[in-house]
Amino acid sequence: MGYIVGLKYALIICCGSVAVWWVIVPAISWLFPDLVVSAGSSSVTASQASAEQIFQYAKSIGIGGIAMAGIIGIFKSRKIIMGAVGLAAQEMKGKGKSDTVVPRTQKDLPMKIIAVGSLLTLAAILLFFYFGVMEGNLLFITEPLAEQLNGFPGMADKPVKAGETATEAFVARLAAISDEQWKAFLSKTAADDEQEAARRLAPVAAACTDIGCDGIYVSVNPLGNGETHRLLAVVFGSDTRETLDRAAGVFLREGHLRYKTATVIRNGEAVGRPPVFKGEAQDVTLVTHENVVVTIAKTMTLSKDSEAFKMHLTRQQPVIAPVDAETPLGTLSIWLNGKCLRSVPVYAKEPVKEGSLWQRVRDTIILTTTDINEAEKSR
Numbered sequence: 001m002g003y004i005v006g007l008k009y010a011l012i013i014c015c016g017s018v019a020v021w022w023v024i025v026p027a028i029s030w031l032f033p034d035l036v037v038s039a040g041s042s043s044v045t046a047s048q049a050s051a052e053q054i055f056q057y058a059k060s061i062g063i064g065g066i067a068m069a070g071i072i073g074i075f076k077s078r079k080i081i082m083g084a085v086g087l088a089a090q091e092m093k094g095k096g097k098s099d100t101v102v103p104r105t106q107k108d109l110p111m112k113i114i115a116v117g118s119l120l121t122l123a124a125i126l127l128f129f130y131f132g133v134m135e136g137n138l139l140f141i142t143e144p145l146a147e148q149l150n151g152f153p154g155m156a157d158k159p160v161k162a163g164e165t166a167t168e169a170f171v172a173r174l175a176a177i178s179d180e181q182w183k184a185f186l187s188k189t190a191a192d193d194e195q196e197a198a199r200r201l202a203p204v205a206a207a208c209t210d211i212g213c214d215g216i217y218v219s220v221n222p223l224g225n226g227e228t229h230r231l232l233a234v235v236f237g238s239d240t241r242e243t244l245d246r247a248a249g250v251f252l253r254e255g256h257l258r259y260k261t262a263t264v265i266r267n268g269e270a271v272g273r274p275p276v277f278k279g280e281a282q283d284v285t286l287v288t289h290e291n292v293v294v295t296i297a298k299t300m301t302l303s304k305d306s307e308a309f310k311m312h313l314t315r316q317q318p319v320i321a322p323v324d325a326e327t328p329l330g331t332l333s334i335w336l337n338g339k340c341l342r343s344v345p346v347y348a349k350e351p352v353k354e355g356s357l358w359q360r361v362r363d364t365i366i367l368t369t370t371d372i373n374e375a376e377k378s379r
Contacts, residue, residue: 016062024058025051034257145214148205204232206244212237213244219252231255262302264311264334265292268349271332272313275379276352277363279321282379285349286315286329294334294341302336310335315346318372320363323352 028035033047035057046054074081091111143162150159206215214236221229233251238244265271265288272286296302302309315330323329328345335341354360366375 016065020055020058020062021051024061025054028054028058142207142209142214144207144209145205145216148207149216203245203248206241208241208244212239213241214238215244215248217245217248217252219256221256229256229259229261258298259295260298261293261295263291263293264302265332267291270349271311271346272315272330274315274317274319274329275376276319276321276323277367277375278360279323279352279355280359281321281352284319284323284329284352286313286346287349288332288344288346290344292332292334292342292344294336296336296341300336308337313346318367318376321352322354323348325349325351 029046029049033045035046088111092115146160146162202218204216204218206213206217208214215234215238217233217235219231219233221231231252233248233255235244235247235251238247267290268287270285270287273283274286275283294302312333312335313330314333319329325348328347330346331343332346333340333343355363366378370378
């Protein structure tokens with residue numbers, strides 16, 4: 001290595017290795033003791049892991065350093081690169097030609113041929129991987145995986161087809177499965193310790209084909225307050241079933257360790273009270289038909305007084321009777337730090353019947369002659 005790149009750069013690479021093994025690896029164990037790292041078929045925290053196990057994370061820092069060195073090198077050579085690009089552009093436009101006779105063996109290929117050839121080569125590579133390797137789908141459900149998923153409780157009414165993408169096929173469907181169905185699934189292989197059985201990693205479906213191993217896993221962690229923290233892990237393209245199980249285990253344990261489920265709105269809790277026109281009642285209470293829960297980092301605290309936490313209600317305007325309790329009247333969105341965590345429909349807590357003829361005529365005149373915002377304020 002030193003003979004090829006020189007003593008200076010060989011020494012820099014050597015110092016980088018020393019820094020990773022003697023500085024970064026111990027620092028990870030000391031600064032991030034709760035970090036979950038892979039340990040064979042299971043996972044351990046960084047405080048309990050060996051140096052070799054922590055190195056699997058630390059080596060990414062070294063790779064990032066190499067990549068950054070390349071970026072810095074490109075930045076320092078920007079004038080040369082821009083000059084070369086400028087000459088290539090001039091040649092593409094037919095400018096910069098010289099009358100000097102150059103031997104055929106000293107001539108470069110025309111830039112147009114190089115550019116077109118490069119684009120065709122990239123297109124051929126993309127087509128090969130898309131159709132030849134990935135069979136037309138980057139994250140698709142294989143036939144064995146689809147068969148296993150369709151045998152899972154709650155999936156029979158929405159069967160999965162081979163070739164569907166991950167999001168289309170099962171993420172939303174599995175998330176909608178009830179807690180009772182999950183408990184029934186987990187109880188099939190219950191351990192002696194019921195608490196440990198609920199926490200463990202359970203494969204919903206996992207299958208290996210000639211292009212790799214794919215799987216969907218669930219882990220349910222009782223919170224002690226009657227609620228549970230349920231996580232789904234979706235892993236594609238592992239080399240073996242063992243690495244598939246290990247990767248899913250790392251994801252799920254990291255999720256339980258660093259994230260929590262917070263209930264923002266309870267089922268039936270009022271989130272708004274807009275006025276009703278042409279009805280027997282003057283207004284209607286808006287509620288959700290489910291507990292509105294979000295997953296956030298354990299270091300975060302949701303407070304309705306916090307500027308970072310916001311609830312935004314978008315509703316039908318105006319609300320006109322008759323109103324039933326099963327038709328959505330709007331959407332409640334939960335925002336944290338400018339990011340929408342979840343949106344759920346809102347409904348009338350109780351139905352509102354149509355009002356008398358006088359009430360309908362009066363409100364029709366109001367809605368026709370008055371701005372809707374002013375009309376709602378006057379109720």
